[in-house]
Amino acid sequence: MEQVSTPSRIASGSAVVRIPDTASLPVIETEAALRTLLASLSGVDAVGAAARAAKLATRSLKQSTKRDALDLAISMVDLTTLEGADTPGRVRSLCAKAWRPDPGDPTTPSAAAVCVYPDLVATAREALTGSDVAVASVATAFPSGRASLAVKLADVAEAVAAGADEVDMVIDRGAFLSGRLGQVFDEIVAVREACGSAHLKVILETGELVTLDAVRRASWLAMAAGADFIKTSTGKVAVSATPPVALVMLEAARDFAEATGRVVGVKLAGGIRSAKEALRYLVIVNETAGALWLSPRYFRFGASSLLNDLLAQRTKQRRGVYVRPELFSGD
Amino acid sequence: MDDHPALASPLNALDYDPAPESTAVAHLRESYGLFVDGAFTAPEASEQFATLNPATGRSLATVAHGTVDDVDRAVAAARRAFPAWSTRPGSERAKYLFRIARLIQERSRELAVVETLDNGKPIRETRDIDIPLAAAHFFYYAGWADKLEHAGFGPAPRPIGVAGQIIPWNFPLLMAAWKLAPALAAGNTCVLKPAETTPLSALVLADIIQQAELPPGVVNIVTGDGRTGSALVEHPDVDKIAFTGSTEVGRMIQRRAAAAGKHLTLELGGKGANIVFEDAPVDEMVEGIIDGIFFNQGHVCCAGSRLLVQESVADEVVRRLMRRVDQLRVGDPLDKNTDVGAINSAAQLARIRELADAGEAEGAERLTSACALPSEGFWFPPTVFTNVAQSHRIAREEIFGPVLSVLTFRTPAEAVAKANDTTYGLACGVWSEKGSRTLWVAERLRAGVVWANTYNKFDPTSPFGGVRESGFGREGGRHGLEAYLDV
Numbered sequence: 001m002e003q004v005s006t007p008s009r010i011a012s013g014s015a016v017v018r019i020p021d022t023a024s025l026p027v028i029e030t031e032a033a034l035r036t037l038l039a040s041l042s043g044v045d046a047v048g049a050a051a052r053a054a055k056l057a058t059r060s061l062k063q064s065t066k067r068d069a070l071d072l073a074i075s076m077v078d079l080t081t082l083e084g085a086d087t088p089g090r091v092r093s094l095c096a097k098a099w100r101p102d103p104g105d106p107t108t109p110s111a112a113a114v115c116v117y118p119d120l121v122a123t124a125r126e127a128l129t130g131s132d133v134a135v136a137s138v139a140t141a142f143p144s145g146r147a148s149l150a151v152k153l154a155d156v157a158e159a160v161a162a163g164a165d166e167v168d169m170v171i172d173r174g175a176f177l178s179g180r181l182g183q184v185f186d187e188i189v190a191v192r193e194a195c196g197s198a199h200l201k202v203i204l205e206t207g208e209l210v211t212l213d214a215v216r217r218a219s220w221l222a223m224a225a226g227a228d229f230i231k232t233s234t235g236k237v238a239v240s241a242t243p244p245v246a247l248v249m250l251e252a253a254r255d256f257a258e259a260t261g262r263v264v265g266v267k268l269a270g271g272i273r274s275a276k277e278a279l280r281y282l283v284i285v286n287e288t289a290g291a292l293w294l295s296p297r298y299f300r301f302g303a304s305s306l307l308n309d310l311l312a313q314r315t316k317q318r319r320g321v322y323v324r325p326e327l328f329s330g331d
Numbered sequence: 332m333d334d335h336p337a338l339a340s341p342l343n344a345l346d347y348d349p350a351p352e353s354t355a356v357a358h359l360r361e362s363y364g365l366f367v368d369g370a371f372t373a374p375e376a377s378e379q380f381a382t383l384n385p386a387t388g389r390s391l392a393t394v395a396h397g398t399v400d401d402v403d404r405a406v407a408a409a410r411r412a413f414p415a416w417s418t419r420p421g422s423e424r425a426k427y428l429f430r431i432a433r434l435i436q437e438r439s440r441e442l443a444v445v446e447t448l449d450n451g452k453p454i455r456e457t458r459d460i461d462i463p464l465a466a467a468h469f470f471y472y473a474g475w476a477d478k479l480e481h482a483g484f485g486p487a488p489r490p491i492g493v494a495g496q497i498i499p500w501n502f503p504l505l506m507a508a509w510k511l512a513p514a515l516a517a518g519n520t521c522v523l524k525p526a527e528t529t530p531l532s533a534l535v536l537a538d539i540i541q542q543a544e545l546p547p548g549v550v551n552i553v554t555g556d557g558r559t560g561s562a563l564v565e566h567p568d569v570d571k572i573a574f575t576g577s578t579e580v581g582r583m584i585q586r587r588a589a590a591a592g593k594h595l596t597l598e599l600g601g602k603g604a605n606i607v608f609e610d611a612p613v614d615e616m617v618e619g620i621i622d623g624i625f626f627n628q629g630h631v632c633c634a635g636s637r638l639l640v641q642e643s644v645a646d647e648v649v650r651r652l653m654r655r656v657d658q659l660r661v662g663d664p665l666d667k668n669t670d671v672g673a674i675n676s677a678a679q680l681a682r683i684r685e686l687a688d689a690g691e692a693e694g695a696e697r698l699t700s701a702c703a704l705p706s707e708g709f710w711f712p713p714t715v716f717t718n719v720a721q722s723h724r725i726a727r728e729e730i731f732g733p734v735l736s737v738l739t740f741r742t743p744a745e746a747v748a749k750a751n752d753t754t755y756g757l758a759c760g761v762w763s764e765k766g767s768r769t770l771w772v773a774e775r776l777r778a779g780v781v782w783a784n785t786y787n788k789f790d791p792t793s794p795f796g797g798v799r800e801s802g803f804g805r806e807g808g809r810h811g812l813e814a815y816l817d818v
Contacts (some may be wrong), residue, residue: 043764047784
């Protein structure tokens with residue numbers, strides 16, 4: 001059958017975002033100013049957002065696009081272990097996996113970071129010396145966030161002192177849902193300060209915020225308070241990252257960058273297990289926030305089992321045949 | 332952190348590699364005959380004309396040109412089949428409709444490829460919308476076949492008789508389903524005339540009808556051009572005409588049908604308004620506008636071809652809209668990542684060009700997607716006109732292409748007045764987070780369909796149709812039965 005003549009330039013589908021050079025961050029000095037900012041945001045039509053996300057899920061990634069996207073996804077993984085049963089031994093093995101996910105193929109990129117509890121940061125730091133893999137630590141009374149500010153800040157200080165490059169904090173969802181927005185904002189500002197040079201990821205726990213309107217407002221609140229990343233979930237509640245939530249958070253990051261000149265990253269966490277899902281999220285990134293966010297600097301997956309499926313699909317792309325899952329180590 | 336080597340981006344964008352659907356599943360023949368009285372006529376028995384792939388401009392196959400005699404034979408076959416079909420228990424008619432629905436699902440990939448080849452619309456749309464909806468219409472009306480006495484048209488509603496059905500080229504299979512499913516459920520027999528430029532999916536449907544062992548003559552499919560359609564309209568033994576197409580042809584059919592006392596339903600053109608208030612959910616609204624005008628290359632009678640946007644947010648809406656327009660992937664309709672396909676025919680392309688040029692000449696500002704277009708075939712880039720006045724031709728005439736006219740308003744009353752300032756009345760959209768205002772506006776719009784915070788949503792359970800120069804009669808839902816019952 002005849003082929004359609006290919007035009008010289010097909011739109012990549014990628015969103016073109018124009019970020020101003022001069023930063024103009026919103027000045028939030030009072031809770032009223034914060035309310036005004038959040039009230040100025042457009043509502044989200046949940047049906048429309050779900051339809052948009054579903055439509056983007058029909059994109060078909062083939063050949064070099066698929067190969068590149070799988071490598072990109074591997075480089076975006078924050079390989080995570082957040083269990084009561086975590087031990088130094090388990091963290092060390094996770095670090096080895098993050099550094100060289102597939103020792104059989106040295107072209108495999110490293111993961112972006114290893115994400116652990118604060119008491120295991122020192123272990124991870126030591127195990128990753130010499131690598132490009134960052135150490136991330138959850139803090140601020142993860143996962144519930146139910147502790148005094150002093151306790152949360154001590155938690156952060158411990159993680160940073162032990163060598164964390166990145167801190168994943170949780171917001172006080174109770175305060176947010178009861179309308180004490182100033183309290184949530186001030187806590188983020190305080191944690192941001194306690195982080196020093198470490199990057200701050202702010203976990204919104206979207207499964208507890210429930211509505212997409214709340215997700216959009218919480219995203220803006222966190223970005224205005226100084227978050228380097230906004231993150232969906234702790235992975236500890238029933239609903240974690242979903243395509244509509246990812247869409248709304250990426251729209252928020254895009255709009256915030258266009259309004260203020262400051263680029264904030266987005267991290268999806270919880271429940272992402274297959275390479276297929278990860279690639280669908282990359283399509284949402286590409287067509288919503290655009291190319292700048294297609295980098296581990298501004299987009300991450302918080303996951304554990306996802307990495308092995310990415311490796312399996314990567315190997316399949318290179319060898320042309322599916323490989324046994326046992327080929328890749330557990331952690 | 333910024334110079335952390337692991338954080339360098341390996342990609343500039345996800346430049347999607349080609350992902351073409353295979354054409355092997357289309358199983359196209361070189362030439363086709365007519366489907367009359369349960370069998371295909373020999374192709375060489377008829378004068379043949381070519382149907383083109385609009386994405387390349389080259390011929391896909393040749394089909395028969397149905398003559399006055401062919402139409403006469405088809406109507407006679409339908410008349411012969413009518414007594415037995417109409418008196419068969421509804422539950423028996425339902426069995427055939429269910430069977431056809433299932434066969435459409437089974438052969439959905441073949442139908443999607445055939446439709447995309449013949450029409451030029453993207454495979455994503457045929458695969459995800461046209462074909463599943465066509466099957467859904469047969470399933471839905473199969474359910475009505477044995478419940479007609481409960482449809483609200485009296486205790487024993489009777490079918491009309493032989494229905495002549497003339498369908499357009501924009502949704503070839505789906506329009507065939509919209510016409511055939513309710514007609515057959517109600518007990519009528521049919522002669523269907525597909526559009527001249529897109530006959531192939533109806534011929535696959537004829538094959539499916541044969542496979543479903545529908546009694547001979549219950550459905551006859553006669554391909555051809557306007558002359559074939561005219562013969563059907565003029566035929567004295569046709570009891571009912573159902574037409575979907577242009578207002579101009581609809582008007583002509585109405586004159587003739589009135590003279591002959593035939594039942595008639597018309598689904599004609601439109602100039603749908605998408606009304607955007609300043610409190611609209613902005614991201615979903617932009618998607619809705621895109622979907623409203625660029626879905627199926629704008630070849631949609633209910634397309635949201637006028638954007639009425641509140642003046643206070645007009646610049647911001649246009650900025651966001653153009654960012655999305657520039658992202659649209661225009662090209663090979665068979666590529667699974669194509670958003671906008673080919674214009675259906677050279678004639679339609681000429682019409683779109685003429686009206687777009689008129690828009691520019693009359694003083695509107697033309698914004699065009701930067702996308703490159705294939706060198707062969709029929710293509711028109713997604714286009715948005717701003718600074719459009721009510722008097723401009725691009726604000727009044729149906730363009731039936733990927734061209735959006737943006738107008739502004741200040742108050743809800745002005746929005747309603749502008750939306751209603753048209754000879755048409757098919758569909759409108761209202762975008763606002765304030766439900767009371769949406770309802771206030773919807774009540775005052777003169778349109779058969781009003782969508783709230785969405786656009787171009789179709790479902791077999793929901794009636795669709797227009798008022799004023801957009802026609803009369805409803806398709807879909809319980810209301811869709813009325814067009815095929817003698818009530």
